[in-house]
Amino acid sequence: MRMRPVTRRGAAGLLVSLFAPAAFAVEEKTAMVSIDNFTFKPARLTVDKGTRVNFVNHDDIPHLVVGSTSPPLFKSEVLDTHDSFARVFDKSGSYPYFCSLHPHMQGVIVVK
């Protein structure tokens, strides 16, 4: 009898470990935009709704990721070398963005 609560707790723990991560993985897809040589790669990225897009700066100069609309829909902090910025794109549409330090650097996230 003394063992049951422990077993229950164990069973409850098992449920969490089995189902919660699985549900998490289903909900969130990820994709990456790499910043190399003052370029967003890929410059045009198409993702499913709900995808978390990570922008990673591989340059030895800082960059930003800023929505091109005014006011911008999203804006990262300044990303120094190896810094990253993530945003989940929940709604369908086209999201152009640029680097406000180097405005010739542009990209677009297309959400299906």
Next chain:
Amino acid sequence: MSDTEHDPSRRHALSCMLWAGSAVIWTVSGGIPRGRMLNQAEAATAAGFNFAQISDSHIGFARDPNMDTPGTLQAAIDQVRASPLRPAMILHTGDVSHLSKPSEFDTAEKINASGGLDVHYVPGEHDVLVEEGRGFIERFQKGVKQGAPGGAFYSFDQGGVHFVGLNNVGNLAAGGMGRLGEAQLVWLEKDLKGLAASQPIVVFAHIPLWTVYAEWGWGTEDAVRALTALKRFGSVTVLNGHIHQVMQKVEGHVAFHTARSTAFPQPAPGTAPSAGPMKVEPGRLRAMLGTASVSMVPTGTTLAIIDTPLGA
């Protein structure tokens, strides 16, 4: 003022010395520059009003090719202080810091103050990453009468020259280049309005006011209107930074110069996949960094353009 002083054809000369180990002097008459090597004797006899330009110190950057940007900025300040031209003051054409951090501003401020000269600043895009540049403006443009509140642009007079500091790094738009904006352009036109055409003008701003290389955003998209307002003056010198290398161009009476960085060189337009820092052999770095010194002396002749290499 005498008639002669009102006559835009009366030439003032601006001599700019740019050095990288061995010095080069730029003599500009009515907007036409002549470059020549400068030795100590010439420098010692150079008369007139002299000032220095430093740029792109990028304090906070510590990567290849320069792990010690405070050290190279200090070397630049020491060079200005030791100059036989005895510059009266320093213009800093922006990118004082790398990431707009207060600690970076602190370091730069202390080093720049060690020169014992007034320093007049305009922001680079690296200086305005936080709160629209408020930290930069409050620290480096203290006591400046701004052309518009928080605008980071202003003018002042010194040594017979009208100096105009412009801000072309605010609110940069996707796909664009540097930008002055309507409010600043209106202010500039008003600022210049009452001046005689013979008044020598020095404009300083971070991003070049002429299009050096649009593909890398090296230019200012609405500079044409500013240059139109400057057209009637007999001697206009535009000093910029941003591209970390010396370039010069003349258009009418307007001479454009860009200064070297005190931190790291950048490649010539189109010669590399991007405008990132140029990697150089350790012993070569300081030959690619530098400062500029500008002198204003009266002269009666128009000089021809002589192209001279800027360094060994």
